[in-house]
Amino acid sequence: MVASVRRLRCVLGYDGTDFSGFQVQPDQITIQGEIEAALNRITGEEIQIYGSGRTDAGVHARGQVIHFDTKSHIPLDKWRFVLNNQLPDAIAIRSVEEANESFHARFDVQVKEYRYCIDNSPVADVFRHRYADHIRYPLDVEAMQQAARYLEGEHDFTSFCSAKTFVEDKVRTVYGLNVERRGDEVWVICRGNGFLYNMVRIIVGTLVEVGQGKRVPAELAEILAACDRERAGKTAPAKGLTMWEVVY
Structure with a gap:
Protein backbone atom coordinates (compact mmCIF):
# COMPACT_ATOMS: atom_id res chain seq x y z
CA MET A 1 0.00 0.00 0.00
CA VAL A 2 1.42 3.37 -1.06
CA ALA A 3 1.47 6.01 1.68
CA SER A 4 -0.50 9.13 0.83
CA VAL A 5 1.32 12.44 0.57
CA ARG A 6 0.32 15.35 2.79
CA ARG A 7 1.11 19.00 2.18
CA LEU A 8 1.80 20.95 5.36
CA ARG A 9 1.94 24.70 5.73
CA CYS A 10 3.96 26.25 8.56
CA VAL A 11 4.38 29.75 9.93
CA LEU A 12 7.76 30.30 11.55
CA GLY A 13 9.94 32.95 13.10
CA TYR A 14 13.71 33.17 13.29
CA ASP A 15 16.58 35.30 14.45
CA GLY A 16 18.60 35.59 11.24
CA THR A 17 21.75 36.98 12.85
CA ASP A 18 23.85 33.83 12.65
CA PHE A 19 22.45 32.44 9.40
CA SER A 20 23.54 33.00 5.80
CA GLY A 21 19.96 33.80 4.80
CA PHE A 22 16.97 31.57 4.17
CA GLN A 23 18.00 29.75 0.99
CA VAL A 24 20.27 26.70 1.06
CA GLN A 25 23.88 27.50 0.11
CA PRO A 26 26.90 25.19 -0.05
CA ASP A 27 28.92 25.06 3.18
CA GLN A 28 26.70 27.71 4.83
CA ILE A 29 24.25 27.53 7.73
CA THR A 30 20.82 28.60 6.46
CA ILE A 31 17.23 28.52 7.65
CA GLN A 32 16.15 26.21 4.84
CA GLY A 33 19.09 23.89 5.46
CA GLU A 34 18.33 23.58 9.17
CA ILE A 35 14.64 22.85 8.60
CA GLU A 36 15.26 20.30 5.85
CA ALA A 37 17.85 18.53 8.00
CA ALA A 38 15.35 18.40 10.87
CA LEU A 39 12.67 16.97 8.59
CA ASN A 40 15.08 14.32 7.36
CA ARG A 41 15.84 13.24 10.93
CA ILE A 42 12.16 13.17 11.82
CA THR A 43 10.77 11.36 8.77
CA GLY A 44 13.71 9.70 7.05
CA GLU A 45 12.57 11.43 3.85
CA GLU A 46 14.53 13.85 1.67
CA ILE A 47 12.11 16.76 1.95
CA GLN A 48 12.48 20.12 0.22
CA ILE A 49 10.72 23.09 1.74
CA TYR A 50 9.38 26.11 -0.17
CA GLY A 51 9.30 29.54 1.46
CA SER A 52 7.22 32.63 0.77
CA GLY A 53 10.44 34.52 0.16
CA ARG A 54 14.21 34.33 0.58
CA THR A 55 15.41 36.57 3.36
CA ASP A 56 19.05 37.71 3.18
CA ALA A 57 21.80 36.95 5.68
CA GLY A 58 21.05 38.68 8.98
CA VAL A 59 17.39 39.39 8.21
CA HIS A 60 14.81 38.08 10.68
CA ALA A 61 11.28 36.71 10.36
CA ARG A 62 8.20 36.70 12.53
CA GLY A 63 5.77 35.37 9.94
CA GLN A 64 7.71 33.46 7.27
CA VAL A 65 5.55 30.78 5.63
CA ILE A 66 6.78 27.49 4.21
CA HIS A 67 5.20 24.36 2.79
CA PHE A 68 6.45 20.84 2.24
CA ASP A 69 5.14 17.41 1.25
CA THR A 70 5.56 14.33 3.41
CA LYS A 71 4.34 10.76 3.69
CA SER A 72 4.75 10.84 7.47
CA HIS A 73 1.77 9.85 9.63
CA ILE A 74 2.74 12.14 12.51
CA PRO A 75 -0.52 13.66 13.83
CA LEU A 76 -1.04 17.29 12.85
CA ASP A 77 -1.16 18.51 16.45
CA LYS A 78 2.27 16.94 17.15
CA TRP A 79 4.17 18.48 14.25
CA ARG A 80 4.98 21.82 15.90
CA PHE A 81 6.48 20.14 18.97
CA VAL A 82 8.39 17.54 16.97
CA LEU A 83 9.90 20.11 14.62
CA ASN A 84 10.82 22.63 17.31
CA ASN A 85 12.48 19.84 19.26
CA GLN A 86 14.84 19.29 16.31
CA LEU A 87 15.53 22.93 15.43
CA PRO A 88 18.04 25.38 16.94
CA ASP A 89 16.67 27.93 19.41
CA ALA A 90 16.95 30.69 16.78
CA ILE A 91 14.21 29.05 14.65
CA ALA A 92 10.68 28.47 15.96
CA ILE A 93 7.72 26.89 14.18
CA ARG A 94 4.69 28.90 15.28
CA SER A 95 1.94 26.88 13.61
CA VAL A 96 1.41 23.86 11.35
CA GLU A 97 -1.72 23.08 9.34
CA GLU A 98 -2.82 20.87 6.49
CA ALA A 99 -2.82 22.62 3.12
CA ASN A 100 -4.50 21.89 -0.17
CA GLU A 101 -2.21 20.10 -2.63
CA SER A 102 -2.39 23.15 -4.90
CA PHE A 103 -1.14 25.56 -2.22
CA HIS A 104 2.28 27.09 -2.83
CA ALA A 105 3.98 29.22 -0.17
CA ARG A 106 5.67 31.45 -2.73
CA PHE A 107 3.38 31.66 -5.73
CA ASP A 108 0.12 32.14 -3.80
CA VAL A 109 1.28 35.19 -1.83
CA GLN A 110 -1.01 38.22 -2.06
Whole structure:
Protein backbone atom coordinates (compact mmCIF):
# COMPACT_ATOMS: atom_id res chain seq x y z
CA MET A 1 0.00 0.00 0.00
CA VAL A 2 1.42 3.37 -1.06
CA ALA A 3 1.47 6.01 1.68
CA SER A 4 -0.50 9.13 0.83
CA VAL A 5 1.32 12.44 0.57
CA ARG A 6 0.32 15.35 2.79
CA ARG A 7 1.11 19.00 2.18
CA LEU A 8 1.80 20.95 5.36
CA ARG A 9 1.94 24.70 5.73
CA CYS A 10 3.96 26.25 8.56
CA VAL A 11 4.38 29.75 9.93
CA LEU A 12 7.76 30.30 11.55
CA GLY A 13 9.94 32.95 13.10
CA TYR A 14 13.71 33.17 13.29
CA ASP A 15 16.58 35.30 14.45
CA GLY A 16 18.60 35.59 11.24
CA THR A 17 21.75 36.98 12.85
CA ASP A 18 23.85 33.83 12.65
CA PHE A 19 22.45 32.44 9.40
CA SER A 20 23.54 33.00 5.80
CA GLY A 21 19.96 33.80 4.80
CA PHE A 22 16.97 31.57 4.17
CA GLN A 23 18.00 29.75 0.99
CA VAL A 24 20.27 26.70 1.06
CA GLN A 25 23.88 27.50 0.11
CA PRO A 26 26.90 25.19 -0.05
CA ASP A 27 28.92 25.06 3.18
CA GLN A 28 26.70 27.71 4.83
CA ILE A 29 24.25 27.53 7.73
CA THR A 30 20.82 28.60 6.46
CA ILE A 31 17.23 28.52 7.65
CA GLN A 32 16.15 26.21 4.84
CA GLY A 33 19.09 23.89 5.46
CA GLU A 34 18.33 23.58 9.17
CA ILE A 35 14.64 22.85 8.60
CA GLU A 36 15.26 20.30 5.85
CA ALA A 37 17.85 18.53 8.00
CA ALA A 38 15.35 18.40 10.87
CA LEU A 39 12.67 16.97 8.59
CA ASN A 40 15.08 14.32 7.36
CA ARG A 41 15.84 13.24 10.93
CA ILE A 42 12.16 13.17 11.82
CA THR A 43 10.77 11.36 8.77
CA GLY A 44 13.71 9.70 7.05
CA GLU A 45 12.57 11.43 3.85
CA GLU A 46 14.53 13.85 1.67
CA ILE A 47 12.11 16.76 1.95
CA GLN A 48 12.48 20.12 0.22
CA ILE A 49 10.72 23.09 1.74
CA TYR A 50 9.38 26.11 -0.17
CA GLY A 51 9.30 29.54 1.46
CA SER A 52 7.22 32.63 0.77
CA GLY A 53 10.44 34.52 0.16
CA ARG A 54 14.21 34.33 0.58
CA THR A 55 15.41 36.57 3.36
CA ASP A 56 19.05 37.71 3.18
CA ALA A 57 21.80 36.95 5.68
CA GLY A 58 21.05 38.68 8.98
CA VAL A 59 17.39 39.39 8.21
CA HIS A 60 14.81 38.08 10.68
CA ALA A 61 11.28 36.71 10.36
CA ARG A 62 8.20 36.70 12.53
CA GLY A 63 5.77 35.37 9.94
CA GLN A 64 7.71 33.46 7.27
CA VAL A 65 5.55 30.78 5.63
CA ILE A 66 6.78 27.49 4.21
CA HIS A 67 5.20 24.36 2.79
CA PHE A 68 6.45 20.84 2.24
CA ASP A 69 5.14 17.41 1.25
CA THR A 70 5.56 14.33 3.41
CA LYS A 71 4.34 10.76 3.69
CA SER A 72 4.75 10.84 7.47
CA HIS A 73 1.77 9.85 9.63
CA ILE A 74 2.74 12.14 12.51
CA PRO A 75 -0.52 13.66 13.83
CA LEU A 76 -1.04 17.29 12.85
CA ASP A 77 -1.16 18.51 16.45
CA LYS A 78 2.27 16.94 17.15
CA TRP A 79 4.17 18.48 14.25
CA ARG A 80 4.98 21.82 15.90
CA PHE A 81 6.48 20.14 18.97
CA VAL A 82 8.39 17.54 16.97
CA LEU A 83 9.90 20.11 14.62
CA ASN A 84 10.82 22.63 17.31
CA ASN A 85 12.48 19.84 19.26
CA GLN A 86 14.84 19.29 16.31
CA LEU A 87 15.53 22.93 15.43
CA PRO A 88 18.04 25.38 16.94
CA ASP A 89 16.67 27.93 19.41
CA ALA A 90 16.95 30.69 16.78
CA ILE A 91 14.21 29.05 14.65
CA ALA A 92 10.68 28.47 15.96
CA ILE A 93 7.72 26.89 14.18
CA ARG A 94 4.69 28.90 15.28
CA SER A 95 1.94 26.88 13.61
CA VAL A 96 1.41 23.86 11.35
CA GLU A 97 -1.72 23.08 9.34
CA GLU A 98 -2.82 20.87 6.49
CA ALA A 99 -2.82 22.62 3.12
CA ASN A 100 -4.50 21.89 -0.17
CA GLU A 101 -2.21 20.10 -2.63
CA SER A 102 -2.39 23.15 -4.90
CA PHE A 103 -1.14 25.56 -2.22
CA HIS A 104 2.28 27.09 -2.83
CA ALA A 105 3.98 29.22 -0.17
CA ARG A 106 5.67 31.45 -2.73
CA PHE A 107 3.38 31.66 -5.73
CA ASP A 108 0.12 32.14 -3.80
CA VAL A 109 1.28 35.19 -1.83
CA GLN A 110 -1.01 38.22 -2.06
CA VAL A 111 0.66 40.63 0.36
CA LYS A 112 3.98 40.69 2.23
CA GLU A 113 4.74 42.97 5.12
CA TYR A 114 8.26 43.88 6.20
CA ARG A 115 9.13 46.04 9.19
CA TYR A 116 12.40 47.83 9.81
CA CYS A 117 13.37 48.96 13.32
CA ILE A 118 15.68 51.87 14.04
CA ASP A 119 16.97 52.42 17.57
CA ASN A 120 16.98 56.22 17.63
CA SER A 121 18.18 56.63 21.22
CA PRO A 122 21.37 58.57 22.06
CA VAL A 123 23.04 55.41 23.33
CA ALA A 124 22.45 52.02 21.71
CA ASP A 125 20.31 49.58 23.66
CA VAL A 126 22.40 46.41 24.01
CA PHE A 127 19.22 44.31 24.15
CA ARG A 128 18.07 45.60 20.75
CA HIS A 129 21.30 45.64 18.78
CA ARG A 130 20.59 42.33 17.02
CA TYR A 131 17.20 43.54 15.80
CA ALA A 132 17.56 47.28 15.20
CA ASP A 133 19.95 49.64 13.45
CA HIS A 134 21.21 52.27 15.88
CA ILE A 135 21.10 55.86 14.62
CA ARG A 136 21.86 58.25 17.48
CA TYR A 137 21.15 61.50 15.66
CA PRO A 138 17.54 62.77 15.69
CA LEU A 139 15.38 61.79 12.71
CA ASP A 140 12.60 63.94 11.23
CA VAL A 141 9.91 61.26 11.07
CA GLU A 142 7.35 63.63 9.54
CA ALA A 143 9.67 64.34 6.59
CA MET A 144 10.37 60.61 6.23
CA GLN A 145 6.62 59.93 6.08
CA GLN A 146 6.13 62.61 3.43
CA ALA A 147 8.89 61.02 1.36
CA ALA A 148 7.38 57.55 1.80
CA ARG A 149 4.15 58.64 0.11
CA TYR A 150 6.00 59.00 -3.22
CA LEU A 151 6.82 55.28 -3.18
CA GLU A 152 3.31 53.99 -2.67
CA GLY A 153 1.52 52.47 -5.66
CA GLU A 154 2.81 50.62 -8.71
CA HIS A 155 6.27 51.71 -9.86
CA ASP A 156 9.45 50.53 -11.50
CA PHE A 157 11.70 50.16 -8.44
CA THR A 158 14.99 49.80 -10.32
CA SER A 159 16.46 52.65 -8.26
CA PHE A 160 15.65 50.72 -5.08
CA CYS A 161 16.99 47.36 -6.16
CA SER A 162 20.47 45.91 -5.73
CA ALA A 163 22.53 45.98 -8.93
CA LYS A 164 23.29 42.30 -8.26
CA THR A 165 19.74 41.17 -9.05
CA PHE A 166 19.00 39.20 -12.20
CA VAL A 167 15.26 39.96 -12.20
CA GLU A 168 14.25 41.80 -15.37
CA ASP A 169 10.78 42.99 -14.35
CA LYS A 170 11.30 45.49 -11.55
CA VAL A 171 7.74 46.76 -11.38
CA ARG A 172 6.19 46.19 -7.94
CA THR A 173 3.20 47.57 -6.05
CA VAL A 174 3.63 49.06 -2.58
CA TYR A 175 0.24 49.09 -0.85
CA GLY A 176 1.40 51.02 2.16
CA LEU A 177 4.63 52.58 3.44
CA ASN A 178 4.48 54.12 6.89
CA VAL A 179 7.11 55.65 9.15
CA GLU A 180 6.20 55.71 12.84
CA ARG A 181 7.96 56.85 15.99
CA ARG A 182 7.36 54.64 19.02
CA GLY A 183 9.26 56.15 21.91
CA ASP A 184 12.92 56.08 20.95
CA GLU A 185 12.30 53.63 18.11
CA VAL A 186 11.45 54.53 14.51
CA TRP A 187 9.65 51.86 12.49
CA VAL A 188 9.34 51.68 8.72
CA ILE A 189 6.43 49.40 7.77
CA CYS A 190 6.15 48.33 4.15
CA ARG A 191 3.37 46.25 2.60
CA GLY A 192 3.42 45.17 -1.04
CA ASN A 193 2.78 42.42 -3.53
CA GLY A 194 6.46 41.51 -3.62
CA PHE A 195 9.91 43.02 -3.17
CA LEU A 196 13.12 43.12 -5.15
CA TYR A 197 16.55 42.17 -3.80
CA ASN A 198 17.44 44.65 -1.01
CA MET A 199 14.45 46.82 -1.97
CA VAL A 200 13.12 47.47 1.54
CA ARG A 201 16.60 48.10 2.96
CA ILE A 202 17.42 50.60 0.19
CA ILE A 203 14.09 52.34 0.76
CA VAL A 204 14.89 52.59 4.47
CA GLY A 205 18.40 53.86 3.80
CA THR A 206 17.00 56.57 1.53
CA LEU A 207 14.27 57.57 4.00
CA VAL A 208 16.89 57.86 6.74
CA GLU A 209 18.77 60.39 4.61
CA VAL A 210 15.54 62.38 4.37
CA GLY A 211 15.15 62.14 8.13
CA GLN A 212 18.70 63.47 8.56
CA GLY A 213 17.99 66.44 6.28
CA LYS A 214 20.32 65.23 3.54
CA ARG A 215 17.44 64.96 1.06
CA VAL A 216 14.01 66.58 0.69
CA PRO A 217 10.88 64.39 0.48
CA ALA A 218 10.04 65.33 -3.12
CA GLU A 219 13.39 63.97 -4.23
CA LEU A 220 11.98 60.44 -3.90
CA ALA A 221 9.84 60.99 -7.02
CA GLU A 222 12.96 61.94 -8.99
CA ILE A 223 14.85 58.90 -7.71
CA LEU A 224 12.02 56.59 -8.79
CA ALA A 225 11.85 58.12 -12.26
CA ALA A 226 15.62 57.86 -12.77
CA CYS A 227 15.63 54.01 -12.58
CA ASP A 228 19.21 54.26 -11.35
CA ARG A 229 20.45 52.55 -8.19
CA GLU A 230 23.14 55.22 -7.78
CA ARG A 231 20.47 57.87 -7.17
CA ALA A 232 19.04 56.20 -4.04
CA GLY A 233 20.54 56.04 -0.57
CA LYS A 234 22.65 53.42 1.13
CA THR A 235 21.37 49.93 1.87
CA ALA A 236 20.31 49.83 5.52
CA PRO A 237 21.89 47.05 7.64
CA ALA A 238 20.15 43.67 7.51
CA LYS A 239 19.70 43.34 11.27
CA GLY A 240 16.89 45.90 11.47
CA LEU A 241 14.66 44.09 8.96
CA THR A 242 12.00 41.52 9.81
CA MET A 243 9.62 39.65 7.51
CA TRP A 244 6.55 40.39 9.58
CA GLU A 245 3.56 38.83 7.86
CA VAL A 246 2.54 37.02 4.67
CA VAL A 247 -1.06 37.14 3.49
CA TYR A 248 -2.66 34.65 1.10
